[in-house]
Amino acid sequence: MDSAALQFLKDLLHAPSPSGYERPVQDVVRRYAGTFADEVRTDWHGNVIVAVNPTGSPRIMLAGHCDQIGLLVKHIDDRGFLWVHAIGGWDPQVLIGQDVQVWTKTGPVAGVIARKPIHLQSPEDRKTVPEIKNLWVDIAVKDGEEARSLVAIGDPITVQLGYRELRNGLAAAPGMDNKVGAWTVISAAERVRRGNPKAAVFAVSTVQEEIGLRGVQTSAHQIDPQLGIVVDVTHATDCPTIDENQYGRVKLGKGPVLYRGPNVNPVVFERLIEQAGALEMPVQINGLATAASNDAAQLQLTRGGVATGLVCIPNRYMHSPVEVVSLEDLDHAAELIARFCLSVDSTSDFTP
Known part of the structure; x- marks a missing residue:
């Protein structure tokens, strides 16, 4: 190549x-x-x-x-967290702990997907397989008003994009x-x-x-x-x-x-x-x-x-x-x- x-x-x-x-x-x-x-x-x-x-x-x-595959903003709550639907087929477990970008009309907005820390999880929490409906995107805003000034319902989301070369002619992205x-x-x-x-x-x-x-x-x-x-x-x-x-x-x-x-x-x-x-x-x-x-x-x-x-x-x-x-x-x-x-x-x- x-x-x-x-x-x-x-x-x-x-x-x-x-x-x-x-x-x-x-x-x-x-x-x-x-x-x-x-x-x-x-x-x-x-x-x-x-x-x-x-x-x-x-x-x-x-x-x-x-x-x-990606995500789509379905709801913005009053604390400014984004709730999402999947675009295509995700295993929700691979989304936890990911950096993401919300693609808005004015440019990308950085965010993260995470979950309750393991210290605070009950034994039942640790056994539960997450679903997309249980995941939220944190874009580090003060409240819903600030979030809505940046992001619109229907905006698409991807995990952090990029390209990384590995050994033996392989690449990951x-x-x-x-x-x-x-x-x-x-x-x-x-x-x-x-x-x-x-x-x-x-x-x-x-x-x-x-x-x-x-x-x-x-x-x-x-x-x-x-x-x-x-x-x-x-x-x-x-x-x-x-x-x-x-x-x-x-x-x-x-x-x-x-x-x-x-x-x-x-x-x-x-x-x-x-x-x-x-x-x-x-x-x-x-x-x-x-x-x-x-x-x-x-x-x-x-x-x-x-x-x-x-x-x-x-x-x-x-x-x-x-x-x-x-x-x-x-x-x-x-x-x-x-x-x-x-x-x-x-x-x-x-x-x-």
């Missing part, structure tokens, strides 16, 4: 994007894609569509959702799910631009995946692709307590994961395997017996049906503030998808 691509990733991870509030991260996508794409546009839903060779054939859509997917599809489109594409490639940073696979539906309807590849994260199983017998063997740094199953067109899968072999690139294979819980489920069903592939980035500790991925896996995924797109022309047949 070159320095410009790495900076693009860091910029994505520092921009807030809870579902429904993706504008800051989409600004990053537009700025970067504008340096190479034939066309960059944003629809009224918020999807950013990046086109390379838009008059080519067939039409290929690359989808990576940019939204992350909140929002790896799925800003790395948006990074991958935009980076793949940039690499397609350097080649001689016959197909039209539309890389889409989709919105609102975490609350119902919404952005991919509207963007795919506009593009009307014949082929599609979805990039999302998948669970790395190379850490304690995860059963490989149930979830497969998926390791960080061993390559992107290519899925097989009814949600995946078998010819697309085989073409991806073929291209990985030509690149001598490591990939991991996993099975998916049902529709994916990501944008692939909806993309496959667009209009008359889309020949869909699913390429995933192994991710430890998904839906937490410390999601961990391999930078090499990201780079490999972008290169593999670019080579796939460059291998397709108007004579290609993806009939199962």
Whole structure:
């Protein structure tokens, strides 16, 4: 991964994007894609569509959702504490003790989420698993009036954003799910631009995946692709307590994961395997017996049906503030998808 691509990733991870509030991260996508794409546009839903060779054939859509899980201000009490609802699927236990930011019209407001100190907890308190409804955000105000002068009902909240490199080419950040997917599809489109594409490639940073696979539906309807590849994260199983017998063997740094199953067109899968072999690139294979819980489920069903592939980035500790991925896996995924797109022309047949 070159320095410009790495900076693009860091910029994505520092921009807030809870579902429904993706504008800051989409600004990053537009700025970067504008340096190479034939066309960059944003629809009224918020999807950013990046086109390379838009008059080519067939039409290929690359989808990576940019939204992350977050919180939303539901109530401000008279002491100035913020009570919240979840945007997407949180384990409330990972939120306790977190620094957070409330994203207001006038800028971010810092806060913390905590709970009653252990010294003051009863034996019953210590056994209780917290729920989102029991958590509050402390923004260090004097009272509710001051809080309401800073924060509005409906303002989104994220945990403290950032990026931290770890050993062995790994990196940790909140929002790896799925800003790395948006990074991958935009980076793949940039690499397609350097080649001689016959197909039209539309890389889409989709919105609102975490609350119902919404952005991919509207963007795919506009593009009307014949082929599609979805990039999302998948669970790395190379850490304690995860059963490989149930979830497969998926390791960080061993390559992107290519899925097989009814949600995946078998010819697309085989073409991806073929291209990985030509690149001598490591990939991991996993099975998916049902529709994916990501944008692939909806993309496959667009209009008359889309020949869909699913390429995933192994991710430890998904839906937490410390999601961990391999930078090499990201780079490999972008290169593999670019080579796939460059291998397709108007004579290609993806009939199962």
